[in-house]
Amino acid sequence: MKKLLVAVCSAAFLMGSVPALAATDELVWGDTLPKGLDPHVVYDVPMQMFMLNTYDGLYRYIGNPPELTPWLAESHTVSADGLTWQFKLRDGVTFHDGSPLTADDVIYSFKRLLAMGKGPSGAFKPVLKPENVTKVDNLTVQFTLDHAYAPFLATMPLVSIVNEELLKAHEKDGDFGAEWLASNEAGSGAYSLDPKTYNPQEIADLYRNKNHFYGWDDNPSPIDVVRAHPVKETSTRVFALLRGDIDGTDGYLPTDQVERVENAEGVHVQKDESMRIMIIRMNNTRPPFDNLNFRKCVSYAFQYDGFINVVLKGLVTRNPGPLPGNLWGAPKDVKGYSYDIAKAKEYCDAARAEGAPLDRDLEIHIQSALDQTTQSAQLLQQGLSDVGVNLKLVASTWPNLTSQAGTAETTPDMWVHWVSTYFVDPENWIGQMYDSNFHGTWKASSWYQNDEVDRLLREARSETDQAERAKRYEAAYRQIVDDAADIWIYNTVTLRGVSDRVEGLKFSPVGSGAEFRWMSLKQ
Amino acid sequence: MLLFAIRRLLLILPILLGLLLLTFLMLRFGGSDPAAAIAGDIATPQQIEEIREGLGLNQPIIVQFWDYLKDAARGDFGVSVYSNRPVGLDIARRLPATLELTFAALLIATVFGIGFGTLAGVYRNSIFDYVVRIVSVAGLAAASFWIAIMFQLVFAMELDVLPLRGRLPTGMEAPQFITGLYLVDCLLTGNLATFWEAFRHMILPAVTISLGGLATIARFTRSAVIASMQSEFAMYEEAVGYPRHRVVFPYVLRNSLVTPVTQVGLLFGAFISNAVAVEAVFDWPGLGSYLVEAIFTSDYQAVLAVTLVIGAIYGLVNILVDLTHGLLDPRVAERM
Numbered sequence: 013m014k015k016l017l018v019a020v021c022s023a024a025f026l027m028g029s030v031p032a033l034a035a036t037d038e039l040v041w042g043d044t045l046p047k048g049l050d051p052h053v054v055y056d057v058p059m060q061m062f063m064l065n066t067y068d069g070l071y072r073y074i075g076n077p078p079e080l081t082p083w084l085a086e087s088h089t090v091s092a093d094g095l096t097w098q099f100k101l102r103d104g105v106t107f108h109d110g111s112p113l114t115a116d117d118v119i120y121s122f123k124r125l126l127a128m129g130k131g132p133s134g135a136f137k138p139v140l141k142p143e144n145v146t147k148v149d150n151l152t153v154q155f156t157l158d159h160a161y162a163p164f165l166a167t168m169p170l171v172s173i174v175n176e177e178l179l180k181a182h183e184k185d186g187d188f189g190a191e192w193l194a195s196n197e198a199g200s201g202a203y204s205l206d207p208k209t210y211n212p213q214e215i216a217d218l219y220r221n222k223n224h225f226y227g228w229d230d231n232p233s234p235i236d237v238v239r240a241h242p243v244k245e246t247s248t249r250v251f252a253l254l255r256g257d258i259d260g261t262d263g264y265l266p267t268d269q270v271e272r273v274e275n276a277e278g279v280h281v282q283k284d285e286s287m288r289i290m291i292i293r294m295n296n297t298r299p300p301f302d303n304l305n306f307r308k309c310v311s312y313a314f315q316y317d318g319f320i321n322v323v324l325k326g327l328v329t330r331n332p333g334p335l336p337g338n339l340w341g342a343p344k345d346v347k348g349y350s351y352d353i354a355k356a357k358e359y360c361d362a363a364r365a366e367g368a369p370l371d372r373d374l375e376i377h378i379q380s381a382l383d384q385t386t387q388s389a390q391l392l393q394q395g396l397s398d399v400g401v402n403l404k405l406v407a408s409t410w411p412n413l414t415s416q417a418g419t420a421e422t423t424p425d426m427w428v429h430w431v432s433t434y435f436v437d438p439e440n441w442i443g444q445m446y447d448s449n450f451h452g453t454w455k456a457s458s459w460y461q462n463d464e465v466d467r468l469l470r471e472a473r474s475e476t477d478q479a480e481r482a483k484r485y486e487a488a489y490r491q492i493v494d495d496a497a498d499i500w501i502y503n504t505v506t507l508r509g510v511s512d513r514v515e516g517l518k519f520s521p522v523g524s525g526a527e528f529r530w531m532s533l534k535q
Numbered sequence: 536m537l538l539f540a541i542r543r544l545l546l547i548l549p550i551l552l553g554l555l556l557l558t559f560l561m562l563r564f565g566g567s568d569p570a571a572a573i574a575g576d577i578a579t580p581q582q583i584e585e586i587r588e589g590l591g592l593n594q595p596i597i598v599q600f601w602d603y604l605k606d607a608a609r610g611d612f613g614v615s616v617y618s619n620r621p622v623g624l625d626i627a628r629r630l631p632a633t634l635e636l637t638f639a640a641l642l643i644a645t646v647f648g649i650g651f652g653t654l655a656g657v658y659r660n661s662i663f664d665y666v667v668r669i670v671s672v673a674g675l676a677a678a679s680f681w682i683a684i685m686f687q688l689v690f691a692m693e694l695d696v697l698p699l700r701g702r703l704p705t706g707m708e709a710p711q712f713i714t715g716l717y718l719v720d721c722l723l724t725g726n727l728a729t730f731w732e733a734f735r736h737m738i739l740p741a742v743t744i745s746l747g748g749l750a751t752i753a754r755f756t757r758s759a760v761i762a763s764m765q766s767e768f769a770m771y772e773e774a775v776g777y778p779r780h781r782v783v784f785p786y787v788l789r790n791s792l793v794t795p796v797t798q799v800g801l802l803f804g805a806f807i808s809n810a811v812a813v814e815a816v817f818d819w820p821g822l823g824s825y826l827v828e829a830i831f832t833s834d835y836q837a838v839l840a841v842t843l844v845i846g847a848i849y850g851l852v853n854i855l856v857d858l859t860h861g862l863l864d865p866r867v868a869e870r871m
Contacts, residue, residue, distance in 0.1 A: 047615070047617050047618040047832060048620060053618070054617070055575045055576065055577065129586065130575060130586070131575050132577060134577040134579050134582050135577050137579060137581070190619045191619055194619040211628065212618065213825075213828065214818075239705055241701070241705055241818075242818075245815050245818070247687075248687065248816055251687055251699055254692070255699060257699055410831070411567040411568070411572040411831070411832060411833035412565070412567045412833075414572070415572075417571075432576075434577050450579075453579065454576075
């Protein structure tokens with residue numbers, strides 16, 4: 013009898029579990045959630061997933077290459093001088109609580125963003141004052157810029173339109189409802205959040221908004237419930253995908269896991285060329301990096317092909333300059349630098365002859381949590397040691413490095429990072445990385461200074477004709493590459509492990525394809 | 536004993552103050568600027584400066600620390616500088632998960648550690664003793680992060696008998712919040728189906744955390760049992776014909792427990808630090824994973840508050856351990 017009891021208990025223990033996978037009409041998404049849910053406070057890659065699904069903006073990027081598509085706005089006009097922009101809103105759009113979305117909500121959203129000064133506000137603060145966002149009529153909003161800013165339209169998708177009345181009802185001590193919105197949502201998007209089950213950074217259950225203004229005609233079997241359950245550790249994330257606990261990983265599947273997922277049944281790796289470039293920065297103000305010959309020496313000492321083809325197994329594409337190769341404004345004929353140790357030696361000798369202090373230990377700061385930063389730094393360390401330059405690796409974190417980038421004195425000799433797609437315009441990369449007006453931000457942390465490049469980038473920023481802008485960006489691009497301001501390595505291919513039951517995943521560099529309204533589940 | 540407890544409780548206060556000051560200074564001089572982290576990826580230098588000003592980060596360190604202390608004394612741990620959510624709320628939500636996991640690990644480590652250690656001591660130099668000694672060395676040497684992944688690989692991926700991650704299966708509703716400890720709340724509400732799932736989800740992370748401590752307790756218990764077995768009172772009792780189990784359980788074991796019990800208090804701190812890595816691997820929604828995220832995002836309010844809470848719990852557990860000494864050994868109780 014006792015033995016039987018033990019056997020029954022053991023069997024119950026081993027077998028008695030709820031099936032790993034959620035219901036067949038529910039999608040379980042294993043990508044990261046943002047730390048807070050207020051889209052005017054937090055703006056990073058995880059937030060893009062949340063805001064694309066629960067909020068709407070005036071315009072939206074769709075597809076790859078990303079196409080700027082009218083979304084809440086039906087159309088827009090811009091004055092000849094590029095200062096006055098009017099957006100005509102769609103009629104009949106409602107928020108999740110059923111209240112109508114009007115010009116007042118758009119104005120409130122922009123004023124709230126600018127007043128709080130966080131998240132994506134940096135894209136607007138230099139050109140837009142809160143009082144210059146005005147109402148023309150109930151469905152028309154006007155923006156009057158301080159000066160012409162060509163990327164203005166491209167930055168529109170950064171701003172989520174929030175429900176003014178709902179937020180005002182939750183306002184505390186003039187906080188614009190920020191404390192409440194950190195754990196709730198006030199949008200009109202294709203999915204709404206269930207705040208009852210929301211657990212910060214752990215669980216966000218989203219339910220389909222059947223009344224979404226865009227309609228659902230283009231997706232006959234949309235997903236009704238999306239459970240966003242982030243899996244933090246890479247190995248666990250891959251395990252969870254393989255055993256069917258989740259339907260999708262994040263878009264940064266390590267290259268050593270790609271083959272494993274590709275060889276498994278029921279899952280695959282979705283590969284999409286993105287717009288996220290990897291760069292090794294050089295502090296151009298600090299000797300010996302203030303010497304052009306030395307920067308060229310470093311540029312020739314990096315094993316681009318070895319890194320891309322061996323370490324990353326060819327899963328990324330070489331990107332020789334400061335713009336993603338698949339974006340307008342990047343000249344196609346510029347080949348950039350390649351690994352050539354003889355040339356590196358030649359340039360280092362020239363730098364030494366000019367008195368550059370190559371004898372001191374140089375430092376490259378890596379981001380401890382990101383293996384590729386270490387691997388690339390080690391390759392460069394090897395290359396430089398071949399030309400008699402000593403490079404030391406220093407472990408750091410993203411907040412530390414962005415803080416250090418605040419002044420030229422505290423910015424490290426070199427550091428490694430990526431520039432993602434915040435908005436699809438050359439301004440997001442070359443404009444903010446090499447215009448000296450942006451010194452003090454992490455994007456401009458090479459402290460590059462060239463008056464001609466400044467002029468070209470500023471003209472491109474205020475010029476409204478795209479062909480004219482492209483010419484200036486191309487000229488600036490060539491000059492910056494000639495000046496070897498940084499080491500540009502590759503443009504990312506997003507690698508996302510996905511269950512075979514997921515259909516209709518539509519990739520865009522903004523949001524990395526995590527827009528659920530296009531997806532369905534194979535039954 | 537009551538006076539002793541009160542005295543020890545009062546002593547915790549300066550310890551916590553020192554802990555806070557140390558953490559505060561490390562965060563401030565650690566090279567990371569919370570304003571830059573809050574401002575986000577596309578901020579202008581002016582925007583970062585405005586945020587710094589708004590948070591009072593330009594004020595002298597001593598003023599900032601004093602302001603923090605005043606708020607903390609009122610139970611206000613501030614608002615996460617990154618997410619705008621009250622830190623106290625986040626901690627209240629996550630603390631029970633970590634406590635439940637840590638106490639489960641402590642229970643496993645204590646019960647099995649004392650059990651194995653006692654048997655190894657009583658049957659010294661037997662095969663069982665050798666096995667316990669070898670396994671305990673391995674338990675001490677292996678990194679919990681590695682053990683966690685191996686457990687996942689074997690029990691979740693290969694055998695598919697235990698869950699891979701989380702506190703409950705996806706989509707299963709959490710039990711009604713009473714204590715936040717799922718097992719306790721499930722029992723209080725009679726929700727046995729959820730209890731079973733919560734229990735199964737806890738096995739791998741709790742065992743992973745417990746292994747190092749189990750090995751420590753087993754080794755200390757073994758040594759103490761061997762010493763007690765060789766003492767005069769044990770030899771006398773055996774000589775007058777007491778059966779061995781009557782000698783071991785009431786007498787030898789009680790005299791051998793003081794050292795392992797001290798270890799339990801110390802191990803609690805080690806378990807909490809182990810939980811940081813183990814919670815990340817098993818997606819356990821506790822304070823460990825929260826702390827890691829807070830450090831990586833320079834969320835200094837969150838880091839300070841978690842440090843304070845863990846420090847306070849650690850202090851309280853050690854007071855409990857000291858009081859237990861008094862119960863085990865009347866000589867200690869007299870000195871309290």
